[in-house]
Amino acid sequence: MNKTNQSWGGRFNEPTDEFVKIFGASIFFDKVLAPYDIQCSIAHASMLQEVGLLSKAEKSKIIDGLNTILSEINADKFDWSIDLEDIHMNIEARLVDMIGEAGKKLHTGRSRNDQVATDIRLYLREQLDTINSEIKRLQMALLDLAMQEVDTILPGFTHLQVAQPISFAHHMMAYFEMLDRDSERLIDCRKRLNTMPLGSAALAGTTYPINRKRVAELLGFERICNNSLDGVSDRDFAIEFLASASLIMMHLSRFSEELILWSSAQFDFIELPDRFCTGSSIMPQKKNPDVPELVRGKTGRVYGHLTSILTIMKAQPLAYNKDNQEDKEPLFDSVNTLKACLRVFADMLPNIKIKRDNMHDSTKKGYATATDLADYLVKKGLAFRDAHEIVGLAVAYGLKKQKDLSELTLEELQNFDQRIEKDVFDVLSLKGSLYARNHLGGTSPNQVKQAINRAIKNLE
């Protein structure tokens, strides 16, 4: 090696400052891109040979060399160098080391700018597919739980005050729906992501007769970036992914919050499996819901990464700037965080103990069928506003007597309205209330079963 970096040192009079080397290097984190960088180089070399820029022998040497480098990396036998800054130059230098002259020709007609833009797309494309299958696994776990608990009654809340009885399965299916949209968003993001920047070179394209279509075909890209400046410089696909990832985390975080509340002694609706909880070093009685707490906590980290890449991009003039190197850590960390959170949720969910009796008793405490009584009166001819007023008075009476509406006698109820008859007690029961909401999207067990069946069909 000469006194400066071998791949660009020619015009420099002094070597890079020692700390600047460390400051500027991305090899600590962009190693993750190695398999994609190699995949990208193999496709590029194949195309170079096809258009006559490499001989067959040179191409074979390059491809064999790159495959050997990949095995070295996988076997943890690769000698990483900070002097070589990043993954691209580490691999290229090793290739030249290994195969000599032919290795020096690999970089013909490309730049690290279009190379890195291609590598991250390949990386993210693969990760998106893994994340989507993790979402599916979690959706399956939700479906299993929902199938078991169609008739389980849970207090439905608004303002965290008991509102109306709902089916526990209906509650689980709400999360299923959220995850369905999450997965659609990722699929949509994948469409735009699957566009190849390679061939943009540094920013303006290249003077060589490259065949971009061929490279795209080899790498499985559906389209080619139409504009070289745009191809090397935008990271909107990563931002789109992070926005979708943030929404997934937001959904998991809301779910976490409920699991935390439900497993507290105050709610006592569920018990989390011991192996997903920890104890306290000082309070022997404690069993802490660490997993959902961590998922809730990690949500902040993914939101932060979204803001981080948005900010990295906001003032960059076209085309590539070194700022873009800062896209990687937030992106990689978000991918890893998301995968881990989805995984731990899908593992934990089937092992949660559902305390059906406690949910039921708790639903009885909050006058959850008051709306049903109002609806009953409307069916007897009252205007809803008047019915609302009458039931309000009945609830106040019940509170004074410390009795649920269903525990009042027919005579007591008739004091509020003469039209009330014996059949009111069907309406005031939790089950009656639940079964009465029998339309598409409602919580009646009949509807929930249909929703589950539709979901199973769609997942297949």
Ligand code: ARG
């Ligand atoms: N490590 C760089 C990055 O992550 C690769 C591209 C470097 N290009 C350059 N012109 N310095 O963005």
